[in-house]
Amino acid sequence: MGPAGDLINEQSFIYWEALVAGRPRGVEDSVILRGAADVMGRVGPAGLTLAAVASEVGLVAGTLVQRFGSKHGLLVALAKQSARDADARYEQVRTEQASALAALISLAVESMTPLATPESFANHLAFLCMDLTDPQLHEHALAVHQAQGRAIETLLTAAVSSGELRTGTDTAALAGSVQAIIAGAGLTWALDRQGTLPQRLRQEINTLVSPHLSSSNSPSSEES
Numbered sequence: 001m002g003p004a005g006d007l008i009n010e011q012s013f014i015y016w017e018a019l020v021a022g023r024p025r026g027v028e029d030s031v032i033l034r035g036a037a038d039v040m041g042r043v044g045p046a047g048l049t050l051a052a053v054a055s056e057v058g059l060v061a062g063t064l065v066q067r068f069g070s071k072h073g074l075l076v077a078l079a080k081q082s083a084r085d086a087d088a089r090y091e092q093v094r095t096e097q098a099s100a101l102a103a104l105i106s107l108a109v110e111s112m113t114p115l116a117t118p119e120s121f122a123n124h125l126a127f128l129c130m131d132l133t134d135p136q137l138h139e140h141a142l143a144v145h146q147a148q149g150r151a152i153e154t155l156l157t158a159a160v161s162s163g164e165l166r167t168g169t170d171t172a173a174l175a176g177s178v179q180a181i182i183a184g185a186g187l188t189w190a191l192d193r194q195g196t197l198p199q200r201l202r203q204e205i206n207t208l209v210s211p212h213l214s215s216s217n218s219p220s221s222e223e224s
Contacts, residue, residue, distance in 0.1 A: 029067060032057050033081045036074055041120035045127055050074065072136075079131070079140030086111075086147035090154070100158035101165075105205055107151060108182050109198045116197055121190040145179075152178050169212045181208055 035056040040048055050061040050071055068074040089110055097103035115121040131141035153175035159165040181204045189200040 027057055027059060029077070030081065032064065032067070033078050036078050037114060040127055041114050041123050044123035045130060076136050076140070079137050083140045083143040083147065086144045090151035099164065100155045100162055101209065104152060104155040104178070105202050107155065108201045108205060111148065111182065112186055112197055112201060115186060118190045118193060121186060149175055149179055163214050165212050166214050174212065177208055178205060181205055
């Protein structure tokens with residue numbers, strides 16, 4: 001049988017699995033989506049299949065067909081979850097850090113945790129290219145970007161209120177620069193590979209924020 005016949009048989013097998021496997025209890029969608037993100041970082045778009053994600057979380061591919069319908073459906077679900085997580089991440093770091101600027105650096109570092117190696121950065125960047133061209137994926141990628149921007153500006157405003165940053169600091173403009181730094185520092189680091197990505201993020205954000213510090217403060221370089 002030729003390649004077309006093999007593909008039909010493979011698809012038929014996955015749907016047959018979906019019919020006989022049922023929906024196993026104890027494996028929540030959130031666990032599957034975390035597994036999908038892990039696989040995404042290791043293998044990139046070409047290697048991300050329902051079978052690979054199912055194997056990652058101990059299920060069969062048919063179960064993922066039941067829940068998400070297709071690979072694209074899984075990616076859309078992951079994008080939606082990422083948008084929800086963006087707001088939750090801000091709430092978490094704000095409660096963990098007494099300093100608004102320390103919370104800002106922690107937020108930046110945590111947002112890039114899945115991209116901790118040049119290889120995983122490259123694979124996630126390849127998926128970002130998909131986000132930019134697929135309308136459904138772009139909608140949720142934009143929501144993540146906007147949520148991050150709101151969180152950064154809120155933290156900078158809190159830093160002004162607490163006296164960490166000078167009164168009159170344009171927090172909206174500075175927030176845009178911080179967000180650009182987060183994206184750009186990752187790419188620069190993936191190219192020159194000097195130090196770690198968390199170290200680079202702390203260094204670049206501290207450099208950017210330093211001119212805006214109040215006279216009683218110095219650049220924050222604390223580990224988050």
